[in-house]
């Protein structure tokens with residue numbers, strides 16, 4: 001019997017749930033999609049008439065929301081009603097690393113996923129396909145299945161018998177390019193046991209994804225593939241970052257090395273840019289998950305191997321902080337250092353695990369006065385991320401503040417403020433507008449000898465150097 005999906009409920013209106021469902025709604029106008037979340041503010045923001053308030057910034061997302069919202073895409077806090085109406089429920093909630101108890105610091109905390117499974121068990125009616133969209137440890141589908149099949153359905157008699165199939169459909173989108181990744185995915189992966197349920201999901205994707213790009217596997221291969229894909233991507237970043245340090249002390253240049261090795265088709269050209277270390281909510285958490293799984297299964301050497309990827313990442317961030325301090329005569333106390341970029345990469349407002357957080361904290365601990373700029377991140381997010389470090393309300397750091405020798409930060413959306421009295425500017429996110437700075441126009445505003453640290457290799461080095469500013473670029477050993 002063919003299952004045709006007419007109503008979808010997605011639990012979790014975050015960076016994955018929001019854009020993913022928006023694209024499905026756009027491509028399948030006959031399917032009604034309700035995205036539900038327990039976070040009332042988030043739902044309010046998704047429903048805001050002012051589109052600049054949408055809680056997720058992704059190029060192209062706003063236009064889709066304009067087309068689909070209140071047509072066949074709805075944002076709501078009414079979890080119960082929308083689960084009960086749905087033929088298919090996507091679970092797209094957060095799965096952060098556990099902070100306490102068994103597996104703390106490594107295993108995924110599945111309490112939000114478990115809560116979803118219990119809600120589906122309580123409210124679903126008839127036959128429902130449950131889709132794991134969150135990234136999950138291998139065998140989570142088993143847990144969901146057990147909850148769905150053993151929970152008491154209080155109103156079973158009213159709703160008729162409930163039955164479920166579970167699919168794994170991990171999301172491979174990258175933040176910053178989420179909409180184009182969703183519209184033109186390199187593959188869609190569907191893991192499951194029941195062919196009819198798999199086909200129902202294939203029928204949705206095949207509306208816009210070529211069928212040869214829709215792969216189906218068993219459930220466990222699908223769950224594991226997502227963790228492995230992220231681990232491989234993170235490993236590539238740590239690999240090139242480890243070489244960036246080697247370049248700086250040997251006279252080689254990481255840009256030239258990346259380009260030279262990228263010509264080998266077995267290596268490939270993509271994802272070979274060195275930088276301040278990977279961030280985002282996924283890479284670290286998913287590797288930790290793989291490490292935990294390997295340890296649990298007695299594969300200590302496998303766990304050690306993947307732990308190394310995380311160690312290099314942390315090391316790269318602290319290494320950059322140390323270089324900044326060293327270049328500024330070994331002390332940055334009361335010096336104004338401007339940070340360009342706080343999101344973990346360009347074209348997103350997401351700061352989770354951003355290298356900027358750890359580098360800013362290092363510099364604040366040394367007593368620096370930071371001026372942080374980001375075009376999409378807002379003040380309150382920076383405040384959350386920098387926790388206990390005090391902020392300054394002054395437009396420019398007053399001399400009184402300088403005497404205190406205490407690390408402070410302020411946030412600005414105004415580029416003019418960035419350069420005023422700065423000893424150094426550090427580029428940490430590759431926002432394209434930073435590559436357009438006219439250094440010859442700002443040099444006189446900075447305090448000499450001024451420095452620019454380019455951890456993303458996006459600046460025109462000649463323009464910086466010709467303006468008389470000292471220039472340091474990650475992985476550039478050509479001046480030793």
Ligand SMILES: NC(=O)c1ccc[n+]([C@@H]2O[C@H](COP(=O)([O-])OP(=O)(O)OC[C@H]3O[C@@H](n4cnc5c(N)ncnc54)[C@H](O)[C@@H]3O)[C@@H](O)[C@H]2O)c1
Pocket residue numbers: 011012013014015016017036037038039042079092093094095112115116133134135136171172173174175280281282
């Ligand atoms: N962010 C990415 O780039 C990305 C990419 C691929 C996969 N993933 C995976 O997708 C999952 C979601 O990630 P995200 O970045 O969208 O997370 P997020 O934190 O942005 O969003 C998750 C949302 O789920 C909501 N939620 C939690 N429990 C709920 C419940 N019981 N009922 C209703 N709402 C609930 C939260 O309030 C939150 O708004 C994670 O497993 C992540 O690893 C993320």
